[in-house]
Amino acid sequence: MSRDALLTDLYQLTMLQAYHRQGMAETAVFEFFVRDLPDQRGFLLAAGLEQVLEYLETLRFDADDLAWLRDSGRFDDDFIDALAGFRFGGDVDAMPEGTVCFANEPLLRVTAPLPEAQLVESRVINLLHLETLIASKAVRCVLTAGGRQLVDFGMRRAHGAEAALLAARATYLAGFAGSATVEAGQRFGIPVFGTMAHSFVQAHADESDAFRDFALSQPDNVVLLIDTFDSEAGARKVVALAPELARHGIHIKAVRIDSGDLHEASVRVRAILDAGDLVETGIFCSGNLDEYKIARLVAGEAPINGFGVGTHVTTSNDVPYLDCAYKLQEYAGIARRKTSPGKATWPGRKQVWRIDDATGGPREDVVELVDVPGPDGARPLLQPVMRDGRRVSPAQPLGDLRAGVLAQLERLPESLRRLSGTPHYKVTIGAQLQALVERVDRRRVAGD
C-alpha cells in the first residue's frame, strides 16, 4: 500500500500550516460514518481498518516530500521543518472489520492533536470507503450463492492496482473463497484460483489440443474453459478427452462457461458431462455476474457449482460510492457540529450499542455519547484499536475475521438478507446525544 504522506488533499496541508501558525494542537475527535444507505444496501460490512492502522503507524514525510513542499512555494520553512517530525500519535477506536453496520454509525473514531487527526482525513476515508464499499457488495453475493463457491475475478476492471488488491481482501473477508489476483495471495494470504483464458484455446489450432495441453501442464487443477466457440461442443470434447486424461491419472475438476445464457448452458453441459460419466466434474460460471444474476441462477436451480464474480463487485457497479464522511465532532473538549443543508452532523464522541435478537443476530442499535452507559444487554461495537499511535493488539488474521463474518451471516435476520426493498432496521439516536445537539446549536446561535 502507498505510505506517501502526500497522498492527501492539499487543503489538509494548508490547514495544518494555519494550525501551526496559531498553535492549534489541542485534542480533536473525528469520526468516520456513512450518511445514508442507498436503496440497494440493507446494511454495510465495515472493512479497511487494518490498512488504516498500517497507514497511521507508518505515516511520515520523507526528504522528497519535504523538498517538493518547499519547492511548491506554498509553505513556510518553519512549517515544513515541523512536518519532518510529523508522526501520528493518537488513539483510534473502531468497529472490528466485518461488523454489520448502518447509516449514521461511526465505524471509526480518531482522537489526536488536531493536526494529526486532520491530515489523515483523505487517506482514512479513501481506505475505509473502498473496502467497506466492496465488502458490502460482496456479502450480498455470499448471501445469495447458498454456499456455492465464489471467486473474485475482478482485477482487470477494478479501478487500479490498489482497488484490485483491496477488493480481493474485502471480498474474501465477506466470505468469498478467494481471488484470481496472484498478488492478493502473496500480500494477504488469500487463496488464489485460476483456470485458462479464451486466448489459450485460440492460440491452439484445435480446442481439444488446448484442453489436453492445459491438463497435462496443470494436472492437479484442471478447469477447462469450454465456451470459446460453443459450450456444448466444448463439453463434448471434454467428455471425449476424459478417458485419455484418466490414463494419466488426471481428473477434470470442472469446466467453465463465461458467456451466453448461463442457466440454459449449464443444464445442457451438465447433461453432456453426466452422460459422459463425468458426474464429478463441476460447472463453474462467470461473465458479468452480480448478486441479482446469481440469485436467479440459484432460484432456478441451475446446476452450477461455483461463480467467478468480477467487475460488478470490484467496482460495486450499482453503488460505486458510499456517502461517507470523516467529521470533526469535538475540539479542545467542546463538541462541534456542522449544519450545512443536508450534511448536518451528530456532535461529540459516540459509541454504537447493538442489541441482539434471541438468535444473536442484530435487532436494533443505539448511537449515544461514549460516556453514557449502554442499554441493558447491549454490546458496544467500537473497540480501542490504537493508543498513542500504537496498536492495542496485533492484527487479527484475515481468515479469522472472515469466519466471524460467516458466523454473523448465519444469524442475520431475514429482513436484512433481502436484495432489495428498504429494511426496517432500527437505529436510535440516544437521548444524551440529542440533548447535546440542542446545546451545540444554542451555543453557536448565541455566539453569532
Added chain:
Amino acid sequence: MSRDALLTDLYQLTMLQAYHRQGMAETAVFEFFVRDLPDQRGFLLAAGLEQVLEYLETLRFDADDLAWLRDSGRFDDDFIDALAGFRFGGDVDAMPEGTVCFANEPLLRVTAPLPEAQLVESRVINLLHLETLIASKAVRCVLTAGGRQLVDFGMRRAHGAEAALLAARATYLAGFAGSATVEAGQRFGIPVFGTMAHSFVQAHADESDAFRDFALSQPDNVVLLIDTFDSEAGARKVVALAPELARHGIHIKAVRIDSGDLHEASVRVRAILDAGDLVETGIFCSGNLDEYKIARLVAGEAPINGFGVGTHVTTSNDVPYLDCAYKLQEYAGIARRKTSPGKATWPGRKQVWRIDDATGGPREDVVELVDVPGPDGARPLLQPVMRDGRRVSPAQPLGDLRAGVLAQLERLPESLRRLSGTPHYKVTIGAQLQALVERVDRRRVAGD
C-alpha cells in the same frame, strides 16, 4: 505505480506454464478495445498508455515473487527458472492519449511472443480501462463547464490510492485545471488546488476567526469555505473581514459553497459580495457535482466561476466500468477469433482510420486490417510507440497531451457534445476485415 509482476490473474501464469511446456512462443497479436459504448457516453477519450509503457518496460519477477511462486506448489522449477529472465520485448502500437475513440476500435495492439503478450493482459486492461473510463467521464464536465475552472476533488472516494492518482492524471488530460491531490502534483506535475475544510471552521470558536487565521496563513491563495453553518451568513462575515485583510494587502480570491441549492446560494452570495465591494472575489462550488448538474448551473447562468468535482468523476458513477477486453487476434501468423455468444471478436491486426470533417473534427472511422491502405484523406490513429520492448520516443509531456485534447474538443461535432441520446458516429468495418472473419469462421468449422 505498482510494478509487481504478480499483479496479474493466476490463469496468466498457469497458461504461461502450459505454453512453456509446449514451446508455444511464436508471435501473438492482442488488441485492447471496448465492445460497446454505454448510452451515457457518446465517445471515449483514450488514456493510460503512459502507465502501460512504464509497466511493460519495468516488468520483471523479483526474488520474492519467484519464491512465492515456488512455495505455492503450483509450478515446475523449470518454469519458475524461466520466469526469472522474463522481460517484455515486444511491440506496441496505440492511439495517442487523449484521442477521441469509439466501440470496436483497438486503442492498443501488442505484438510479442505469446507468453509476453499473454502475461500482461490483466494489468494492461486494468490501467487502460481506469484512465480511459475517468478521462471519458471528465471530458463531459469539460464540455459542459463552458471554460469555467474544474478541479478534481475526488481522492477520498476514488477506489484506492492508484485510482485517486490516475484519476487526477486522467481528469487533467481531459481538460481539468488540476487536482486537490498533492501526490498527483508531485508525480505528474499536475497543478494542485486547495482551500479549507469544514473542520477548520468548526475547530475555531468563531467562523470569522477561522477565515482570518486562514487568510493570514495563506495570503496568496485565500479561498474561504462559507457553508459550514449558513452560506449567506458566511458571505456577510467575509465582507466584514475584507477591509481588515486588505490592510494586510490580502485579497480574498474566492469563496466556496459545498452544500444546498448551489444556484440559489451562488446568486445570493454573489449579491452579498458585490454589495460589499468584493466584485473580484469569485464563487467556487462543490458537492456531489457531475456533468449534468454543471450543465444545469451553466444553463441557468448561476454566477459560479469554478467547480470542484469529486466522487462522480473519480468513480465514473453513472458508468463505473467499460465493457473492454484484450483479445488474441492472431497467433503464429494465423488470424484468430472467439465466437462466444455476445462476445465475438474481430480477428487480425487492425488499424483505425479517421476521416475528418471540414473543420478538422472526427466525421467517420474505418476499422480495417493493418496492411490495407486507408481511405483517401484518412489518417491512421494507431501509431508505433514501442519496438522490441523500448519506447519509440520519450513520453510526451502531460500538458501537451492536455492541450491536444482541448484543441480536439473545439472541433468536436455537435452530435458528440450532447450529454445524452445516442450519437450517430459512423464506424465502418472494412471489407478486407469482413472477408477475414468469414475465412476464419470457415477454417474453424472445417477444422472441427
